[in-house]
Amino acid sequence: MITVTALVVYESSFGNTASVARAVADGVAQHMPVRVVPVTDPASEAPVDESLVVVGGPTHAFGMSRASTRREAQGRRGATPHDVPGVRDWIAHLPTDPDGRLYWIAHLPTDPDGRLYATFDTRVTTVQHLPGSAARAAARALHRSGHHAVGHPESFYVADVEGPLLPGELDRAREWGAAIAQAAENLRATT
Numbered sequence: 001m002i003t004v005t006a007l008v009v010y011e012s013s014f015g016n017t018a019s020v021a022r023a024v025a026d027g028v029a030q031h032m033p034v035r036v037v038p039v040t041d042p043a044s045e046a047p048v049d050e051s052l053v054v055v056g057g058p059t060h061a062f063g064m065s066r067a068s069t070r071r072e073a074q075g076r077r078g079a080t081p082h083d084v085p086g087v088r089d090w091i092a093h094l095p096t097d098p099d100g101r102l103y104w105i106a107h108l109p110t111d112p113d114g115r116l117y118a119t120f121d122t123r124v125t126t127v128q129h130l131p132g133s134a135a136r137a138a139a140r141a142l143h144r145s146g147h148h149a150v151g152h153p154e155s156f157y158v159a160d161v162e163g164p165l166l167p168g169e170l171d172r173a174r175e176w177g178a179a180i181a182q183a184a185e186n187l188r189a190t191t
């Protein structure tokens with residue numbers, strides 16, 4: 001049986017998705033070793049050795065953030081707008097292996113150890129019933145690249161644009177992380 005390890009890559013403008021990412025990782029850690037890396041950390045540009053990747057970001061303008069929406073968020077924080085990467089960029093430029101190949105793609109589709117992904121986002125509760133989720137958009141992008149989904153995209157809710165997270169969301173994130181890791185383990189046990 002293949003040992004599954006996990007990487008949680010996240011983006012966060014106000015810190016809410018960062019808190020969710022750490023709670024998700026706590027849940028994942030109940031089943032397997034896990035590394036948590038913000039997308040702004042140069043470590044996120046390294047080749048991905050982990051077989052399960054969990055990608056999370058804030059929902060901006062009904063999908064994944066863009067440079068313009070990230071600058072808008074920086075302005076709200078009182079910061080001077082500057083360019084930072086988001087999970088959209090991370091997925092589009094998945095880290096390469098030492099030969100410069102897209103690491104995951106180099107191992108798919110023939111490798112039974114193909115990469116598994118799960119996605120989550122944060123969103124404001126007031127638009128809970130409107131369409132548009134960064135997690136669903138990220139899942140579509142990863143699916144298009146040929147990766148395998150574990151579970152469904154999940155949303156965690158903040159009270160307003162800058163937060164805070166609704167009560168109970170961190171517990172729910174921990175449980176979701178544990179469930180995703182369990183599902184990945186079960187999948188790998190059968191391949």
Ligand SMILES: Cc1cc2nc3c(=O)[nH]c(=O)nc-3n(C[C@H](O)[C@H](O)[C@H](O)COP(=O)(O)O)c2cc1C
Binds near residue numbers: 014018058073124
């Ligand atoms: C420019 C911008 C656009 C946003 N658009 C949406 C949206 O379409 N739907 C939504 O639910 N929340 C939207 N939000 C709220 C974010 O989802 C919220 O700020 C985020 O969940 C907070 O997470 P963070 O602290 O990790 O940045 C938007 C926020 C910003 C700054």
